[in-house]
Amino acid sequence: MRSFITARRLIDGKGGVMTGQPVVEIDGARIVALHENAPEGAELRDFGDATILPGLIDTHVHLNMPGNGMLLEEVMREGVEVMLATSVGSALQALGAGITTVRDVGCFGTTAFSVRRALALGYATGARVMAAGAPITITGGHTWYMGGECDGEEALRHKVRALIKDGAEFIKVMGSGGGTLNTASWRPAFTQDEMDAIVSESHRNERRVTVHCLCAESIDIAVRAGVDQIEHAGFIRRNAPQHYDAAVAERLAKSGIPVTTTLAVGATAINAMQQIEGRSPEQDAFLARWQRMLAENVEQFTRLSEAGVTFVAGTDAGWRFTSFDSLVLELQMMEQGGMAVSDCIAAATGRAAGVIGLEDRGILAPGLLADLIVVKGNPLEDLAALHDLDLILQGGVDHLPTPRAQRAAQAMTVPG
Ligand SMILES: [Zn+2]
Structure with a gap:
């Protein structure tokens, strides 16, 4: 099943930022494409004034x-x-x-x-x-x-x-x-x-x-x-x-x-x-x-x-x-220590994945795992925005509001 996630901006985890209406196209557990604009006929899941970034x-x-x-x-x-x-x-x-x-x-x-x-x-x-x-x-x-x-x-x-x-x-x-x-x-x-x-x-x-x-x-x-x-x-x-x-x-x-x-x-x-x-x-x-x-x-x-x-x-x-x-607090401390905010985010996404040797995640790119989050506002202006989660996607699976509540709701669906 294909899905299309969009928001006002996208941080790709390797230093790139897209604005306007960037769209992440997901098929199952993987990202299949990043679009600068909505592809024709795509049913968008639009988060509005929010930011998409790697998990x-x-x-x-x-x-x-x-x-x-x-x-x-x-x-x-x-x-x-x-x-x-x-x-x-x-x-x-x-x-x-x-x-x-x-x-x-x-x-x-x-x-x-x-x-x-x-x-x-x-x-x-x-x-x-x-x-x-x-x-x-x-x-x-x-x-x-x-x-x-x-x-x-x-x-x-x-x-x-x-x-x-x-x-x-x-x-x-x-x-x-x-x-x-x-x-x-x-x-x-x-x-x-x-x-x-x-x-x-x-x-x-x-x-x-x-x-x-x-x-x-x-x-x-x-x-x-x-x-x-x-x-x-x-x-x-x-x-x-x-x-x-x-x-x-x-x-x-x-x-x-x-x-x-x-x-x-x-x-x-x-x-x-x-x-x-x-x-x-x-x-x-x-x-x-x-x-x-x-x-x-x-x-x-x-x-x-x-x-x-x-x-x-x-x-x-x-x-x-x-x-x-505590990871957002960690990034805020790094910012306090003089690191640029975009660099702080890279340190917890693309650069982190590279250093620990996980090549299938940490950045938003075709072929990689659909591990991504959407937060309200713009974390490049204020890292605290990373607390305000609108979506947690792991391998294409949605984990909000809470994993447990979601599981329970699925289990209670009456069969047939
Ligand atoms: Zn330790």
């Missing part, structure tokens, strides 16, 4: 976690069945926010593979899932509870193969400590030889590698190993404020390796704390710490951008207070 992509999420303030340690205590159910809810929340694809960069065991499978079978509704499984981490390293502990070059090569056997579409590595107990964010985790082994084995098996880096030295190790992407790119030091390292930034920029922002983590933590009336001294301290860290992170984002580093949008949804509808 959004969040390149950094953790489906296992609810994003309601829970620590990973607390989530793990609930057990794997609860984490699986949580993941389905997370994927649905993302879809409801116009995010048609998420990339899970760290789950317990193989849970994200199972969710990906159930969604692909149509047994559940949610954002399409790309998954790495458990992140590879040193013994006792960041997120070791997820099951990705491994040390030594031989063992790491085996680990990469085992992850791929289980269903990893890419490899996630914890290149430094992070926000889990007793891990050191200011210290690189793997040696250069170990990181080299992970990367060469992954590439031999046609898998991209992305590395969580919260300190300067971990960025250098990742860059030298030739990884495909870096998450966060922080400059944390031991018992000291972050310190931007221009020489490291220059090497990173020169490498061309893109970075995922994850500014929403701080923005959502601050929001959550500010909503509490009568905060405890601990909550006040938590708020002050995140206000300082977010300011540092935005400043580093600005300086890295100016140095020539490319960014894609990722929220770290699931982590602490980061809900699965």
